[in-house]
Amino acid sequence: MNxxxxxxxxxxxxxxxxxxxxxxxxxxxxxxxxxxxxPGKTDVLLMEGLRQINEPSYRAIxxxxxxxxxREIIDRAKIRFPKYGGVWNGGEKCFTFPSGAKYYMGYCxxxxxxxxxxxxxxxxxxxxxxxxxxxxxxxYLCMQVRTTDPGIKCYIRSxxxxxxxxxxxFKRRFIDGKNAGETHETSFDVPEHGKVTxxxxxxxxxxxxxxxxxxxxxxxxxxxxEAERKAYxxxxxxxxxxxxxxxxxxxxxxxxxxxxxxxxGHLIDLRDSIRFDIDVERGLWRIYEVPKDGREYVIGADPSxxxxxxxxxxxHICDKRTWNVVATWxxxxxxxxxxxxxxxxxxxxxTAEIGVEINGPGIxxxxxxxxxGYTHLFKYDKDKAGWSTNVKTRHLLITLMQDVIRQSSAExxxxxxxDEMYNFVRDxxxxxxxxxENCTDDRIISLGIAWxxxxxxxxxxxxxxxxxxxxxxxxxxxGRRRRRR
Numbered sequence: 456m457n458x459x460x461x462x463x464x465x466x467x468x469x470x471x472x473x474x475x476x477x478x479x480x481x482x483x484x485x486x487x488x489x490x491x492x493x494p495g496k497t498d499v500l501l502m503e504g505l506r507q508i509n510e511p512s513y514r515a516i517x518x519x520x521x522x523x524x525x526r527e528i529i530d531r532a533k534i535r536f537p538k539y540g541g542v543w544n545g546g547e548k549c550f551t552f553p554s555g556a557k558y559y560m561g562y563c564x565x566x567x568x569x570x571x572x573x574x575x576x577x578x579x580x581x582x583x584x585x586x587x588x589x590x591x592x593x594x595y596l597c598m599q600v601r602t603t604d605p606g607i608k609c610y611i612r613s614x615x616x617x618x619x620x621x622x623x624x625f626k627r628r629f630i631d632g633k634n635a636g637e638t639h640e641t642s643f644d645v646p647e648h649g650k651v652t653x654x655x656x657x658x659x660x661x662x663x664x665x666x667x668x669x670x671x672x673x674x675x676x677x678x679x680x681e682a683e684r685k686a687y688x689x690x691x692x693x694x695x696x697x698x699x700x701x702x703x704x705x706x707x708x709x710x711x712x713x714x715x716x717x718x719x720g721h722l723i724d725l726r727d728s729i730r731f732d733i734d735v736e737r738g739l740w741r742i743y744e745v746p747k748d749g750r751e752y753v754i755g756a757d758p759s760x761x762x763x764x765x766x767x768x769x770x771h772i773c774d775k776r777t778w779n780v781v782a783t784w785x786x787x788x789x790x791x792x793x794x795x796x797x798x799x800x801x802x803x804x805x806t807a808e809i810g811v812e813i814n815g816p817g818i819x820x821x822x823x824x825x826x827x828g829y830t831h832l833f834k835y836d837k838d839k840a841g842w843s844t845n846v847k848t849r850h851l852l853i854t855l856m857q858d859v860i861r862q863s864s865a866e867x868x869x870x871x872x873x874d875e876m877y878n879f880v881r882d883x884x885x886x887x888x889x890x891x892e893n894c895t896d897d898r899i900i901s902l903g904i905a906w907x908x909x910x911x912x913x914x915x916x917x918x919x920x921x922x923x924x925x926x927x928x929x930x931x932x933x934g935r936r937r938r939r940r
Contacts, residue, residue: 467538468502471667474660475499478612483638485655487585487629489614490690492676493662496614500581501531503612504558505539507578510607513556515579518596520587521564528583529560563588566767567787569595570737578602581612586619587893590871593621595736617686620894622695623874628655630692635659661690680883698880700853700888705860709873712866716741722799729803740800743868744774744781751775752807753833755842755905756797757897758816761789768793769901771872772804778865778909783872785898790816794823801829808833810904813841833908842904852903853888859906872898 470476478488478499489496504515519525532550533543541550541558549559559577563569569592580600582588600609615625633639635657645651662668662676676688682698685691697703720738723730731742746752753775759768770784782804788796797820801807809824810833811817821840824832832840835848842848859865860876867873878894881887890896 468498468535470499470502471495471664474658474664477636478658478660479503481656481658483610483654483656485611485613485653487613487615487625487655487657488660489616490635490657490659490692491661492616492687493668493672494660494664495667496660497528497531497583500583500612500614501528502535504579504581505536507607508539508541508552508556508558509554510604511555512604513554513579513607514559514575514577515557515581516559516561516577517581517583518561518563518588519583520562522562524584525560525562532558532560563592563596565787566592568592572596572599575599576601578607578609579612580610583614584616584619585613586615586617586621586625588621590621590624593624598736617690617692617695618891620874620878622692623877624870626692629657633657659690662688695891696877699877700879700881701857701876702861705863706873706876708863709860709867709876712868713870713873714743714868716743717745718742722796722803724795724799729799739784739786741783741869742781743783744779746781746804748805750805752781752804753905753908754797754801754804754807754809755901755903755908756793756809756811756817756820757900757904758790758793758811758820759787759897760816761787761792766895766897769897770797770800771869771898771902771905772800772807773865773902773905773909775909778859778906780866780868780872780902780905783869783898785871790819791823794820794827798824798827798829801831806831808908810908811841812844812900812904813839814844817841833904842907844900852900852907855906855910856899856903865906867902869898872902875899 470479474488475495478486488499501517504517507513507515517528519528532541536543536550536558540553543550547559548561549557551557561572566589577600580597582593585593597611600611602609636659638654638656640652640654642650642652662673676684679687682694685694699706718731718733719741720734721732722740723732731740732738753773755771755773757769759766767785767787771780772782773779774781782800784796784800797809797811801809808831809829811820811824813821818841821832825840833842834840835843844852875890875894875896875898878891879888879896879899880891882889
């Protein structure tokens, strides 16, 4: 790839001097651009993808999180790309150029949408407002950037502001411990190929990089509350770090306890045993500790309706003695399928006690668990299984979690759960504690339920609880012998 900004024909756009020009000059594998609102991030990402359109096999794609957000990019491309011979195909959502090169417009609204791109090959991949994407979306989609043609360069570009569900992973990847504009290298020992180095950098740009920006828009940024102004006008990536309702020092200590899972994959019911299938790319279970004989485990579960337009379902499994997280699950399943997943997990972890939030779809999950014969269920009432979230119990849940984090009395281990904690804040106007806008709290709910169960049943004396597991164990777990009762 040479240093020209776009193909030298019918040029009607060029980058502004400064950060835009610097961004388009860089040669690293990954380059992130921005830091504030207004420097012209979308335009520079869109036009960068035109560099190799004279190569017949060239494939480019630019992503936004949702299709409504993508429409703005499509509209801009419809104005500019025809001047380079690009013809729009609405069915394929791509522009085709005279050489045969294609430039796609993509979106990845829900976690499972990333699998729509499995097996595709792209040479240029761009993410506009990448902080709106989860880390697993970004990593999975980037795996599709590859080629066997030595004449085509493969690279990834993105833009970002502070905030959003992806704030923390982006900050770790491009900001923390790094200086803007410096090239950072990560080396990998690839069998039969030796050491392979990947490069990345972050190019900071604020509204001053865009002389075409309206003064009225700049004034609107200046009028924001202090935290938002520092984030969106000054590009302060630290401003949100102190806003969590959880103790900052406690969160820092939890950072030190983040660990890679032993396995990532699926629990499979084989009738006479439960097998763990490793699936690094698509497995929804993350196993940090395998079950041990003689230990008790609790499972906190936040169900979903299964519709990917809503929040996902979440599971946390904790050792009842240490309160440490030993396994997590996160994804979209309807309440009945979710019950089957919980049942298998419960059996695998020594017939663990399962606490299901019964608000909304949880009632159906509880009913299915009972239908499947799993009755070792947490009860919020003498005759009612499940965890009922209301003003009182939500306060109990959050307060206990704050105490655990402040005292560092248990290990969260899971990076995504910790990121949700960073995004759990108190609204300055209403005083309500909830997830930051466009973020979720399902992991917090499932972990909070598990910790409440580890503490004690907050609604009954311990003596009122059946100390025996009341489900017949029909399954032998690999590596752990159990008698049939």
